[in-house]
Amino acid sequence: MTRTKATATGFVAVLLWALLALFTVGSAPTPPLLLNTLCFGIGGFVGLVWAWATGSIPQMRAVPLKVYVFGALGLFAYHLLYFSALRLAPAAQAGLIAYLWPLLIVVFSGLLPTEKLRFGHLAGACLGFAGAALIILDGGAGLSTQYLAGYLLALLAAFTWAGYSVLSHLVGTAPTASVALFCLATAALSFPLHLMFEETVLPTTAIGWASIAGLGLGPVGFAFYVWDIGCKHGDIQLLGTSSYAAPLLSTLVLILTGIAAPSLTLLWAALLIAGGAIIAARASIVKQS
Template structure:
């Protein structure tokens, strides 16, 4: 597989994550960890069906337990820290700190063998982050001292996902089929977290169950498989910067379906994110 093709496949994850907010709204009032358990169960089942169809169960047995522990820590750790941060700090500000992960991916990728980090990658990531900040904060921020523990968890959340994405590159020989096990283990841990921390509330109607199914098939399913291909074989710096398109496309989806209103802020964010991605792409082309 060529590097450009792997990068394009990885970007499918960004497109799928753009639907996360839309489907999550449709799944209300299901609490986060229960939703996590349901969606990752679906995502893991998809992976097992794919492995079964391709005769890959043998390769799953050959994967070391430390790799499964690493993948589960990445997927479950990110979501556990993210939801915990939102419980302890204002959602917009905590969400913005958590969304430092694309920038951290770009910076950490410079430590990988064979990778070259250029100024254009860093500048593009910073510009993209500015665009994402406009969307997440809606033009204003009010960081509260009492919410510092939540902000700390949000930063750990960003470190977890960026670390998982970059270190996955070092596991390039590990088949993407392993993500199925990551998803199922995350579903089990999410169910335990739900029983310990939440009150059970199931989807209210067919629309709610449809939204859960859509989440499990796409943003919390297929997305992790294509992301695995992208970060292992594609241009990881470009993928990191391009990930800032997710909050932009997510807001656009909410606008299209009448859940959010269009604004000049959205246009400014689009220009910043597009400009940042263009700078990173140019730096990758020079490399």
């Protein structure tokens, strides 16, 4: 696979992640832990079929256990927080806050021993958090306490995924096929916790089941595989920059489907969060050049 083709393959993940909020809303009223179980069960099964068809099973056996544990915990924690946030707060607003993770990845990477935190990192972080604050403060109307729990969970989700992404460089690498076991382990971890803490509520409509299938096949399934290919064989800087389009695309999808109403608050928040990430990324690119 050429570098250009691998980069294009990785960008498919960004397009699929733009549908994450839409499918999460459509899967209601399925509770978060059960949603984790169903979606990652689907994503993991598809991955195993792909690994078997490509002869990648032997590569999966050589991966250290700590890598599987770390990968499963990262997927489990982020999506539990994300699904919970979108159950407690409006999807567009909570989704935008959760999409602070590209910005936070750049900022956190600047704290690594071999890196340096630059002014552009701090300026980008300030812009991104200004966008999140605009949402939480309801566009200046005051603290939106009604949805505060959901917004805080979305913020925690952003920090979780950013921390996981940066720390993954210290844990070790794994073949793309191993993502299937990350997904299956996430489902296995979620199911007993669901039985302990949640009431089993399944969708009663075709749209609900289609949304769960869409999540498992796309944003929390196929997306991880193509993103892994893109990151390992494509232009990682171009892919990283392209991921900053995800919050804008996600918000646009929710508006076009009628789930979110267009507003200046949403527009400014999306621009601040995406713009802050781009500014922070430029600080890293300038340093490398």
